[in-house]
Amino acid sequence: GQNIDQPTEMTATEGxxxxxxxxxxxxxxxxxxxxxxxxxxxxxxxxxxVLDGLEEKGRxxxxxxxxxxxxxxxxxxxxxxxxxxxxxAVVDSNYQLIWGAGTKLIIKP
Amino acid sequence: ETGVTQTPRHLVMxxxxxxxxxxxxxxxxxxxxxxxxSAKKPLELMxxxxxxxxxxxxxxxxxxxxxxxxxxxxxxxLHTLQPEDxxxxxxxxxxxxxxxxxxxxxxxxxxxxxL
Numbered sequence: 001g002q003n004i005d006q007p008t009e010m011t012a013t014e015g016x017x018x019x020x021x022x023x024x025x026x027x028x029x030x031x032x033x034x035x036x037x038x039x040x041x042x043x044x045x046x047x048x049x050v051l052d053g054l055e056e057k058g059r060x061x062x063x064x065x066x067x068x069x070x071x072x073x074x075x076x077x078x079x080x081x082x083x084x085x086x087x088x089a090v091v092d093s094n095y096q097l098i099w100g101a102g103t104k105l106i107i108k109p
Numbered sequence: 110e111t112g113v114t115q116t117p118r119h120l121v122m123x124x125x126x127x128x129x130x131x132x133x134x135x136x137x138x139x140x141x142x143x144x145x146x147s148a149k150k151p152l153e154l155m156x157x158x159x160x161x162x163x164x165x166x167x168x169x170x171x172x173x174x175x176x177x178x179x180x181x182x183x184x185x186x187l188h189t190l191q192p193e194d195x196x197x198x199x200x201x202x203x204x205x206x207x208x209x210x211x212x213x214x215x216x217x218x219x220x221x222x223x224l
Binding site: 004008031033035040041043044045048049071087089091095096097098099100101102 | 113149150151152154201210211212213214215216217218220
């Protein structure tokens, strides 16, 4: 079967750094997405990785290791508005998106 | 952000009601999707339309009936639902172009409660 694992919930402090991990076992791999979803709102695209390595985009970075079936989203200089759920999704061999259940990130002052 | 809109935002219905959810995308995309999102569960893909043709139906019960009259509009017709169908229903669209990631863009969802 296909599986995406993420922690259910994480807590971090404003101004700090947090890393949200995602591990996957899928039939094939054609890329990995990260989305942010604030409560009651639409998921919004954050990043896409298809090659190994780190992609940096402002305060957010996403890392991929295809050999380990592993990705993480790194959030720096945390702000209260970063409190949200973060969804990991993998594109499988049929170009279908396989979704994780999401990680709820709580930021404390 | 008004790229993908959904109406209504909230819906409460009885098990014998018939209602419809509407989605409209203003991004010029070629593919549209319906997802079900339940608390603490992964997004469940329900239906996919590419160029108005249904290409995916993930064993969804017949009480959910999609309709895609053109590449900008998508409906989900609901009939005789069960309480366990209560969830957030998300619509998404994507370019479906060759080459590059096919990033999906989501609407804000319809929060459905079935009594």
